Amino acid sequence: MHTTVGIIGGGPAGLLLARLLHNAGIDSVVLERRDRGYVERRQRAGILEQATVDALRAAGAGERMDREGMPHDGIELRFDRRSHRIDFPALTGGRSVMVYAQTEVVKDLIALQLADGGPLLFDAEVRGVDGADTDRPSVRYVHEGREQTLTCDYVVGCDGFHGVAKGAVPESVRTTYERVYPYSWLGILAEAPPVYDELIYAHSRRGFALATMRSPSVSRLYLQVPGGTDPADWSDERIWDELDARFATDADPGWKLERGPVTGKAVLPMRSHVTEPMRYGRMFLAGDAAHIVPPTGAKGLNLAAADVIVLARALINERDAGSTELLDAYSDTCLRRVWRAEHFSYFMTTMLHTDPAQSAFETRLQLSQLDRVAASPHAAAELAENYTGLPLPG
Ligand code: APR
Ligand code: PHB
Numbered sequence: 001m002h003t004t005v006g007i008i009g010g011g012p013a014g015l016l017l018a019r020l021l022h023n024a025g026i027d028s029v030v031l032e033r034r035d036r037g038y039v040e041r042r043q044r045a046g047i048l049e050q051a052t053v054d055a056l057r058a059a060g061a062g063e064r065m066d067r068e069g070m071p072h073d074g075i076e077l078r079f080d081r082r083s084h085r086i087d088f089p090a091l092t093g094g095r096s097v098m099v100y101a102q103t104e105v106v107k108d109l110i111a112l113q114l115a116d117g118g119p120l121l122f123d124a125e126v127r128g129v130d131g132a133d134t135d136r137p138s139v140r141y142v143h144e145g146r147e148q149t150l151t152c153d154y155v156v157g158c159d160g161f162h163g164v165a166k167g168a169v170p171e172s173v174r175t176t177y178e179r180v181y182p183y184s185w186l187g188i189l190a191e192a193p194p195v196y197d198e199l200i201y202a203h204s205r206r207g208f209a210l211a212t213m214r215s216p217s218v219s220r221l222y223l224q225v226p227g228g229t230d231p232a233d234w235s236d237e238r239i240w241d242e243l244d245a246r247f248a249t250d251a252d253p254g255w256k257l258e259r260g261p262v263t264g265k266a267v268l269p270m271r272s273h274v275t276e277p278m279r280y281g282r283m284f285l286a287g288d289a290a291h292i293v294p295p296t297g298a299k300g301l302n303l304a305a306a307d308v309i310v311l312a313r314a315l316i317n318e319r320d321a322g323s324t325e326l327l328d329a330y331s332d333t334c335l336r337r338v339w340r341a342e343h344f345s346y347f348m349t350t351m352l353h354t355d356p357a358q359s360a361f362e363t364r365l366q367l368s369q370l371d372r373v374a375a376s377p378h379a380a381a382e383l384a385e386n387y388t389g390l391p392l393p394g
Helices: 014-025 037-042 048-058 063-068 088-092 103-118 235-249 298-323 325-352 361-374 377-389
Strands: 002-008 030-031 070-072 072-081 080-085 098-099 125-130 137-142 146-157 175-188 199-201 207-213 218-226 262-276 283-285
Touching: 002 014, 002 137, 014 030, 014 103, 014 298, 030 125, 030 137, 037 103, 048 063, 048 098, 048 298, 063 103, 063 137, 070 146, 072 361, 080 088, 080 199, 080 361, 080 377, 137 207, 175 235, 199 325, 207 235, 207 283, 218 235, 235 262, 262 325, 283 325, 298 325, 325 377, 361 377
Parallel strands: 002 030, 002 146, 072 199, 146 283
Antiparallel strands: 070 098, 072 080, 125 137, 137 146, 175 218, 175 262, 199 207, 207 218
């Protein structure tokens, strides 16, 4: 089999890239290791930046998002037992975000691709990329028990943090940057209406907590827990009690979350990671395959979308104008945005979490930083601009 663009991985990066290329008349094949049900059920974050919302609409994938997604104009910060709202449109000249779960974006993109797009193969595990630095790269994969080869004009590794594409970049040309945090998130999904209109990010002496949502009747909540925590150690009641304790404020001491059946519970590690460059020969890396951010700030999906928007434009330009200029600039263009999001995610994470080794001095610094965000429109605007996301280049 031959295709113009061989895409490894059917997460948001691979699926959006396939859709953008299809819309431009460029053929692709998506190879996804897992089955459709697994990919559609995988719980991930749920905040779309303005640029991601615009791109999904422009790609014809925004219909259900516009019906069911929840536009949000701000977030609440709780710290030192008080509360402060960040007003996005007022601080950014009108930008906001959309609460719409990554799993829903993935379902929408899969349905479109299966309806009229190029091949999207599930249960197709890629074993390796050959000849990435030649004119005819190829992808080895196993599907229906047989090892097969897909030859391509270009290969794109959208295969996430544990994927194989990165491994096709020789170590001599690859640099990685990494930070692992000494805590994790325990995330739950609950059949309980959110009693808050906007997301709440809480700093407390007991650790970080986040209240977010999936719909008017489903809450999504996170607690900072020690790395290596077994979710079985946390009963539902213990989770609800701990969430209430971390969100408590003096102004509204009776404030409590509405409780309901917990339908999912998982522990997520926290990591920052960047692999440079994001290109080797005719192979490109996009999304989590090239970079990971800790989830505080919800940048992962948005970075993945930005990468493939930049890449699709470059591939279209190469076809239409015969110029590789944008493809040659791909890695640098993306990395500028990636490092901004890496910094912002690190800033949000370290400002809001309690490191087990943290001194009382460092806690005072965190509270001073939060107080500054609450007191200064300049400091708040810096947070709001990054949270709602920078405009895409070009
Ligand atoms: N062969 C085929 N598919 C693979 C292989 C392989 N060898 N290895 C991994 N995959 C698939 C995974 O099963 C997954 O569906 O690649 C996909 C990668 O998807 P994601 O991990 O969702 O990564 P990405 O599309 O870059 O989206 C980034 O996902 O991890 C979150 O928070 C992150 O929101 C961000 C987003
Ligand atoms: C989520 O809705 O799951 C979510 C929202 C914001 C974050 C992280 C996760 O910062």
